[in-house]
Amino acid sequence: MAQDVPAFRRARGWQQCVVFAWGALAFLPVTFLAPQVITGAFADLNGDVADVLGTGAILIFFQMLAITPLITIGGPRWFVPLRWWFGEMFFFTAITDLIIAAITTGATFHGGFLARTTGHTFLLLGTSAALLSVPLALTSSHHAQRALGRNWKPFHRVMTYLIWALILLHLLLLFGYNGQRFLQAVAGSIPLAFLRVVAVVGGYCAGRAVLRRDGRPCSGGGL
Numbered sequence: 284m285a286q287d288v289p290a291f292r293r294a295r296g297w298q299q300c301v302v303f304a305w306g307a308l309a310f311l312p313v314t315f316l317a318p319q320v321i322t323g324a325f326a327d328l329n330g331d332v333a334d335v336l337g338t339g340a341i342l343i344f345f346q347m348l349a350i351t352p353l354i355t356i357g358g359p360r361w362f363v364p365l366r367w368w369f370g371e372m373f374f375f376t377a378i379t380d381l382i383i384a385a386i387t388t389g390a391t392f393h394g395g396f397l398a399r400t401t402g403h404t405f406l407l408l409g410t411s412a413a414l415l416s417v418p419l420a421l422t423s424s425h426h427a428q429r430a431l432g433r434n435w436k437p438f439h440r441v442m443t444y445l446i447w448a449l450i451l452l453h454l455l456l457l458f459g460y461n462g463q464r465f466l467q468a469v470a471g472s473i474p475l476a477f478l479r480v481v482a483v484v485g486g487y488c489a490g491r492a493v494l495r496r497d498g499r500p501c502s503g504g505g506l
C-alpha cells in the first residue's frame with residue numbers, strides 16, 4: 284500500500300481535512316463497542332460483536348478497495364494515504380472482532396477457544412480472513428515494500444483478493460445465497476471488482492504506452 288505522503292502534504296487545507304475526517308470514520312466500529320469492553324458487559328458483546336465489528340470491517344475493507352479506482356478515474360492522489368490507513372484499520376477491526384469473538388461467544392458456540400473461532404466453516408472463514416490481514420499489515424510499511432521489491436505488489440494483491448473471497452464465503456455460509464447481508468456484500472463487490480479491472484487494465488496500458496513511447500492505444504489483456 285504505497286502511502287504517497289508527499290501528494291497529501293502538497294494538498295490544500297480542505298483536502299487534508301477531508302482525508303482526516305474520512306479516515307476518522309474507521310474508528311467508529313471499535314468506538315461503538317468500547318463502552319461494553321470497558322464495562323465488561325461481555326453478555327451483550329456476544330450478540331453485538333459480529334454485527335458491529337463484522338459490518339464495520341467489511342465497510343472499511345470496501346473503502347480500502349475503492350481508493351485505487353477513485354485515483355484512476357479522478358486523477359488526484361491527495362487521498363492515497365487513506366488506502367494504507369483503511370488497510371491498517373481493517374486489520375485492527377478484524378483482529379478485534381476475532382479476539383472478542385474468541386473470548387465472549389461461548390454461550391453460542393460451545394467447546395472452547397477452537398470451537399469459538401473455527402468450530403463451523405463460516406467461523407473458520409471469518410477467522411482466516413482476519414488472520415490474513417496480519418501479514419498485510421506487517422508488510423504495509425515503505426521499509427517492507429523496499430525489502431520485498433517487485434514481489435510486494437503481487438503479494439498484497441493476492442492476499443487482498445483472498446480476504447475478499449473469504450469474507451464473501453463467510454457471509455454466504457452464514458446467510459445463504461439470498462440472505463440480505465450476503466447480497467449487500469455482493470452488491471458492494473460488483474462495482475468495486477469492475478472498477479479494479481478497469482484500473483488494472485488502465486495502468487497496464489499506460490505502462491505499455493510509456494515503454495513504447497508512442498502513446499498508441501493498448502490492445503488490452505493486462506490482467
Ligand code: HEM
Pocket residue numbers: 333334335336337338340341377380381384385399400401405406409410412413450453454457464
Ligand atoms: C475479516 C473479518 C470479518 C468480516 C469482514 C466479517 C463480516 C461479517 C458481517 C458483515 C456479518 C453480518 C453482520 C450482521 O448481521 O449485521 C458477519 C456476521 C457474523 N460473523 Fe463475521 N466477519 C469477520 C470475521 C469474523 C470472525 C473472526 C468471526 C468469529 C470467529 C465471525 C463470526 C460471525 C458470526 C457468528 C456472524 C453472525 C452473527 C449473527 O448471527 O448476527 N466473523 N460477519
